[in-house]
Amino acid sequence: MHTKVSLFIQCLVDSMFPEVGDAMVKVFNRLGVPLEYPEGQTCCGQPAWNSGYREEARAAAHRFVKVFSGADKIVCPSGSCVHMVRNHYPELFADEDLEFRMHVKEIGNRCYEFSEYLTDVLGVVNFGAKFEGDVTYHDSCHLLRGLGIAEQPRKLLRNVEGLRLIEMHDSDVCCGFGGTFSVNYPQISTAMVDEKIDNIVASGAEYVVGCDVSCLMNIRGRMARRGESVKVLHIAEILAAGETRS
């Protein structure tokens, strides 16, 4: 019997890409993982933290800690939000009392990125997903460098029937999104995403896949403006594709 998973749905998935949340639920249902959606969850506070608004970030983080304090396992379809909870909350709450800091640390340790949870916790890499096509994988910065997740999503993708994984050049270089960076410095950000897209196109893949919709939104938006035909998908959408095994 699987441990119940509390879904931590990041803001961009909630507001712009709900299909990613649906796909994640579909994958968990297929595996028989019991789910709950803690009501009242909001942003983890990352945008405020990244922009220097610490008090505002702390307010959001306090709410997160409260909402998820009873959760066994917390799973989120975004590496950067998990990085925030696991690695930045301790710094954000450095001034709080020891008991609270221990509580925050412990919540961080129970918080997982989706592909990480499937491979490292559930130990499942193949659950009968089918997806026809050539796919290239983009390493999101906070997922890769903040959480050290690189092999897990690739392992999952390699086990999808019909899918061919092609590595692009410089898959680990930033796509230029960087949250508010792309808003504040659009020229630099655009130059960065253009190079990312050049590498995606040069790989010959029909799809680019990642674990963070923020990067994917950035890449997708620029691709659309450039008129590129490569499709952009979150890994959950790939894993949810195909017939259910059981």
Place this chain on the structure above:
Amino acid sequence: MTLQAGRNYREEASKGLDNGCLQKILKKLQNNFGKGAIEYWASMTDSGLRDRAKNTRMETLANLDVVLSTLAENVEKAGGHVYFAKTAEDAVNYCLRVAAKNDVETVVKSKSMTSAEIGLDAALKSSDIEVLETDLGEYIIQLAEDQASHMIAPSIHLNRSQIGRLFEEKLGAAYTDDPAELTRIARKMLRHKMLDADMGITGCNIACAETGRISLVSNEGNIRMVTTMPRVHVALMGLERAAATMDDHQGLLQLLTQGAALQKLSTYVSFAGGKRLAGDPDGPEEFHLVVIDNGRSKILGDNAFREVLACIRCGACLNICPVYGRIGGHAYLSPYSGPVGAVVSPLLFGINQYADLCKGESLCGACLDICPVKIDLPRMFWNCDISWPMVIGNRRRENMTGGKLWCSSCGALV
């Protein structure tokens, strides 16, 4: 130090982005040196060296008063002079006094970012002293009346045909874009100047307290001439450049040359420290070590930013940063560019004029991966960020800083 009037990060960044030649150069730089360093760190046999060096750096910073006084003692024992300069102006005035006392008319310099930080060249020139850079990249920059754009390779933004045209125009040399021939032209121009100069000014890569010797790495051999041929040698160092022991020094040297240029050891490592003694075949009659604070002790006292003083100025973070890799070094408007420059420039020169640097990074974290001494620059970007809602948004956020204001000289809350 103040920004050049009328120049700002956004405009300079745009110029960099629009410069096709620069884009090609930066791509090549990052593909070779950035990727090379990451591969080397992953494969090095002594996998604990970087962590040990980081600890060494932090320990040295924690005991900096003792380390620096030991250094000074040992330099003085060898007949050298040590001067602790509180500010840039203080350091410049000391150099001018040394020059005046020794009737210096010509100065040859090896590469020193600290000299750019304190504005030494302009001060020497206004005292009618001829100043000549001898590092090839710096010499090119000086001829072009340009600014350095990379910590290790100051003229990286110019390609060989641009340099050929520059030499043609400024030196009257026949145009060539052959790197070997261009180097020969520069060598010929520089050599007699080095032989005839009254004073040599260098930076300092590592100052070893135990031995009282500063070490200088180079691949061109100019440094050994600058430190031995002129009558007077003045070495400039930021006060954080010190290493306590020769053991510490050894590890840092290795990481420095690997991080900077993927070299096990640079072609030359020069050790300097005292004056020429009886029986020495060469060396200066006077040696001065100028230990410069200029805001560093404030950084030292700041828990959030102390770690940035552990930097060994290898420039590796420039070779991987996707932002530096697009915009180049000029946009930073500081002698210190790239990720480490984005942290250190606001701290040294003021948060207000360098506000863009506090949020002009994508927070991708690649600079932490490549740093030989594992400085957590991304963490410091997040800390720098605290300042910008006030500065950029022009909104006072009382609740964010408890009503405190940012000190424009050190970046700390006051």
